[in-house]
Amino acid sequence: MPTVNNYSEPGAKEVLILSSFFYLLNISCVTFECLIHAGLIGELLIGIVYGAPITGLIEPAWESAFRSIGYLGLILIVFEG
Numbered sequence: 001m002p003t004v005n006n007y008s009e010p011g012a013k014e015v016l017i018l019s020s021f022f023y024l025l026n027i028s029c030v031t032f033e034c035l036i037h038a039g040l041i042g043e044l045l046i047g048i049v050y051g052a053p054i055t056g057l058i059e060p061a062w063e064s065a066f067r068s069i070g071y072l073g074l075i076l077i078v079f080e081g
Contacts, residue, residue, distance in 0.1 A: 018058070021046070025046050
């Protein structure tokens with residue numbers, strides 16, 4: 001018998017954290033791209049600040065989802081090359 005996963009919407013706190021995360025990712029990428037032509041460094045710094053190493057603002061479930069999407073993107077880049 002199939003299992004049922006109940007949907008629970010994220011609260012306002014989670015939505016604000018994730019929206020600020022994505023906004024700052026974009027801003028840091030553009031800033032570092034203009035300054036030193038390495039936008040990825042800005043994105044890595046924002047990820048470190050928001051992630052478990054420093055503040056832990058993003059929940060572990062979200063971190064796991066982002067990590068899985070990142071691995072998928074890495075595999076696609078390897079297959080493209």
